[in-house]
Amino acid sequence: AQKITQTQPGMFVQEKEAVTLDCTYDTSDQSYGLFWYKQPSSGEMIFLIYQGSYDEQNATEGRYSLNFQKARKSANLVISASQLGDSAMYFCAMREGLRTGTASKLTFGTGTRLQVTL
Amino acid sequence: DAGVIQSPRHEVTEMGQEVTLRCKPISGHDYLFWYRQTMMRGLELLIYFNNNVPIDDSGMPEDRFSAKMPNASFSTLKIQPSEPRDSAVYFCASSPRARRTFGAGSRLTVL
Numbered sequence: 633a634q635k636i637t638q639t640q641p642g643m644f645v646q647e648k649e650a651v652t653l654d655c656t657y658d659t660s661d662q663s664y665g666l667f668w669y670k671q672p673s674s675g676e677m678i679f680l681i682y683q684g685s686y687d688e689q690n691a692t693e694g695r696y697s698l699n700f701q702k703a704r705k706s707a708n709l710v711i712s713a714s715q716l717g718d719s720a721m722y723f724c725a726m727r728e729g730l731r732t733g734t735a736s737k738l739t740f741g742t743g744t745r746l747q748v749t750l
Numbered sequence: 751d752a753g754v755i756q757s758p759r760h761e762v763t764e765m766g767q768e769v770t771l772r773c774k775p776i777s778g779h780d781y782l783f784w785y786r787q788t789m790m791r792g793l794e795l796l797i798y799f800n801n802n803v804p805i806d807d808s809g810m811p812e813d814r815f816s817a818k819m820p821n822a823s824f825s826t827l828k829i830q831p832s833e834p835r836d837s838a839v840y841f842c843a844s845s846p847r848a849r850r851t852f853g854a855g856s857r858l859t860v861l
Contacts, residue, residue: 667849675839677852723793737806738783738850740793 634658636724636741643746645714652699653709653744655724661685665727666707667738668698672720680722683707714748721745752776754853756842762859768830771856774823775844783850784817784827785841793841799825832860 637656645651657666668680683691683698691698699708711718724741755774763769775782783798797807802819810817814833819825829836839857843850 669852674854675857676854677841677843679849679851682849737795737798739795742792 634741635739636726638724638741638744640744641742643744645711645746645748647716647748647750648713650710650712651714651746653711653722653724653746655707655709655741657705657707657724657726659705659726659728661728663728666698666700667725667727668696668707668709669723669725669740670718670720671723671743672717677723681709711746716748716750719746719748754842754844754851756840756853756856758856759854760857760859762861763832764861765833766831767860768828769832769836769858769860771827771840771842771858773825773827773842773853775825775842776851777823779844779846779851780822781845781847781850782819782825783841783843783845784825785843785852787839787841787855788837796827796840829858832858834860836860 635658639654664685666683670678670680681691681693681696681698683700690700695712697710699710721743723743725738727738757772780801784796785793786796787793796809797817798805799819815829817827837859839855841852841855843852
């Protein structure tokens with residue numbers, strides 16, 4: 633079974649609009665972390681936002697927020713006021729086994745390509 | 751802070767040649783990860799180190815791949831002999847705990 637599922641291979645959004653990129657995950661761990669990374673056409677991976685499974689509030693970082701719904705095992709990324717520079721691939725990722733301290737693997741989804749249009 | 755530094759950024763080589771990719775993690779980060787990104791398989795974790803010790807290499811595809819971390823500030827990923835299917839972008843990342851910082855990647859093309 634896929635650990636991280638991103639069902640939207642591509643998304644379009646108009647500049648200044650908000651967009652939600654979907655991410656669902658599968659884990660039996662009680663303690664885990666969820667990440668979003670941005671990969672522009674230049675290729676580097678840029679950390680955007682992190683949500684711990686025990687965090688009670690949704691994470692926010694500037695125009696990025698994470699809509700964390702634990703019961704549904706979803707961790708959607710919301711980008712508000714989209715800008716042309718937001719056009720990129722976006723990857724959701726999960727790290728399990730935080731409490732045990734033994735597992736540090738970061739499992740990535742297949743990504744969503746976001747295109748911001750004028 | 752210079753971030754995670756990878757070299758070379760681009761490598762083009764012929765099948766059968768040895769390829770060595772290098773990574774300098776962020777100082778103080780005790781975890782180091784090697785990932786491979788391809789269109790077909792996405793981002794795959796190859797191996798990771800904690801305090802210079804390899805912890806999990808189950809993602810290393812074959813014996814042709816090897817990784818070392820002789821000290822806290824340097825790691826190598828070696829492919830010998832290289833094959834065309836090894837063509838990919840190889841990322842190195844380091845982290846103190848949860849959040850990983852990625853390098854810019856090394857794009858490998860094996861002809």
